Amino acid sequence: MPATSTRRDVARNHERLVSAAREVFARLGPDAPLEEIARAADVSRTTLHRHFTDRDALATAVLQENVADIEARAAALADSDDGAVELFHYMFDVQLRAPWLARVTARHDRTDLGELARRTTAAIEPLVARARARGIVHASVTTDDVLLSLPMAMAAHAADALAARPHRPRRIREILHRGLFTTDPSDRAMPAPPEEE
The missing domain is CATH 1.10.357 (Tetracycline Repressor; domain 2)
Incomplete structure (x- = not known):
């Protein structure tokens, strides 16, 4: 996969995770399960952890x-x-x-x-x-x-x-x-x- 395409995928996944975190935190609070955020972003938990080390990092984003x-x-x-x-x-x-x-x-x-x-x-x-x-x-x-x-x-x-x-x-x-x-x-x-x- 070309580097430009990879960078676009990484940026897209980052945006999806932040948007999903905003929505899930609004529903379930800041202690919401990370699995729920990954599911809402339509990414794997592994992908979530590539972008964010923990829930606090997501909240900070x-x-x-x-x-x-x-x-x-x-x-x-x-x-x-x-x-x-x-x-x-x-x-x-x-x-x-x-x-x-x-x-x-x-x-x-x-x-x-x-x-x-x-x-x-x-x-x-x-x-x-x-x-x-x-x-x-x-x-x-x-x-x-x-x-x-x-x-x-x-x-x-x-x-x-x-x-x-x-x-x-x-x-x-x-x-x-x-x-x-x-x-x-x-x-x-x-x-x-x-x-x-």
């Missing part, structure tokens, strides 16, 4: 894609006064659709996440600074505060689920928005959470 997406969105919003608001709500939606992300990033033994955290902070910081200068972000709010609000949202959402209360992501979103931003959250079209779609 998904997180790397998420961070690249955040960086691209932040760059597109660079000239927008309310770019920090837009990006916050986008990241809130991502977390809501994939609650497993909070569990993975909260693990204290994940030393490989430091660079991804730095990249995320670097992407968001200019948007927060611009919004603060325009009076859209409360003066005391930092980029770290914006990022801290996301696991807080997921903790509140998880507590609702454990207590068998109706899911209240819209209310959680509004409370966090008011704590971070000076704008009225009712001025925004709040997307319906996945459970309500």
